[in-house]
Amino acid sequence: MGNRVTRGDFEWVYTEQPHTQRRKEILAKYPEIKTLMGPDPYLKWIVSGMVFMQLLACYLVKDLSWKWIFFWAYAFGGCINHSLTLAIHDISHNVAFGNKQAKWNRWFAVFANLPIGIPYSASFKKYHIDHHRYLGGDSLDVDIPTDFEGWFFCTPLRKLLWLFLQPLFYSLRPLYVNPKAITRMEILNALVQFSIDLVIYYLWGLKPVIYLIAGTILCLGFHPISGHFIAEHYMFLKGYETYSYYGPLNWLTFNVGYHMEHHDFPSIPGCRLPMVKKIAAEYYDNLPHHQSWIRVLWDFVFDDTLGPYSRVKRLCKLAKES
Structure with a gap:
């Protein structure tokens, strides 16, 4: 990783992110990996099924008591919604319809956003580009916690609280770290989302709306699937800033666990990332990872x-905008 200097308590490095060089080496040795790039033909159908499954769930929970609303929000609906946020992550890389159909990808992400209950997809796209381009970049990568978060959430109890509050920090941190002008797509995303929320409320009452939003907040907080937020880039071993996870929850999360491979090849959809690991095994098998x-x-x-x-x-x- 090169020379390191402690500034605050983050691990400050003065080298480029490792993914660029490894991508060049792998493509030079295995050019066939380029054939894995391009859209996932099944993604749009899987996501559509998940969206309609949640709409059906809205109808089924409309007469339940509040305790069961929150139970099913955490145990079922929130899992679907968290999975949809990771589908939106894949869609942000244009893998639903391909790079030539960028607008189709943007609008399909808005559609995938509907069960989440809160407008999310357009803002995520805006900031996720920086996460790849400026991985770990000071005041650029909003995936990095603030100094306050690092300073305050330093004991087991406080770290547990921080995990519960992750949705709050992820939504507010960009406004403090790297504020950007609201885009037209964000406004449209919000208009569509709140319109659907109102339609659900009009048809079936408040409980289905709470079911959707509570599931999103609960399952993006302290939940087994939320382990990916920590697993991806938190430094479990000194000198390693990205980690993959090869456990069974990849089946529910569009292979987001293959995160080393994803940062090396962000234009390859999640369904094909295991093939990257298989083809270029010597580049990944000996790297630290999670199970x-x-x-x-x-x-x-x-x-x-x-x-x-x-x-x-x-x-x-x-970087200069093209």
Whole structure:
């Protein structure tokens, strides 16, 4: 990783992110990986099925008591919604309809957003580009916690609270770290989302709306699937800033666990990332990785060496827009 200097408690590095060089080496050795790039023909059908499944669930929960609303929101609906946020992650890389149909991808992400209950997809797209381009970039990569988060959430109890509050920090942190002008797509995303929320409320009452939004908040917070937030880039071993996870929850999360492979080849859809690992096995097999997101959460909370400060940061120069 090169020379490191401690500034605050983040791991400051003065080298480029490792994914660019590894991508060049792998493509030079295995040019056939380029054939894995391009749209996933099944993604739009899987996502559509999940959206309609949640609409059916809205009808089924409309007469349940509040305790069962929240139970099913956490145990079922929130899992679907969290999975849909990861579908939106894939769609943000244009893998639903391909790079030549960018608008179709943007609008399909708005459609995938509907069960989440809160407008999300357009803002995610806007900031996720920076996460790839400026991985760990100071004041650019809003995936990095703030100094306050690193300083305050430093004990097991506080780290547990931080995990519960992850949806709040992920939504508010960009406004503080790297505020950007609201785009037309964000406005349209909000108009469509709130219109559907009102239609659901008009048809079936408040409980289905709460079911959707509560599921999103609960399952993006302290939940086994949320282990991916910590597993992806928190520094469990010094010098390694991205980690893959090869456990069974990849089946529910569009292979987001193949995160090393994803950052090396962001234009390859999640369904084909296991093929990247198989083809270029010598580049991935010996890298540190995770097998359990539950274990990740446990270690994060109870290991004194881990916390929101356990991230690599670097100074990045802004790239010129093409």
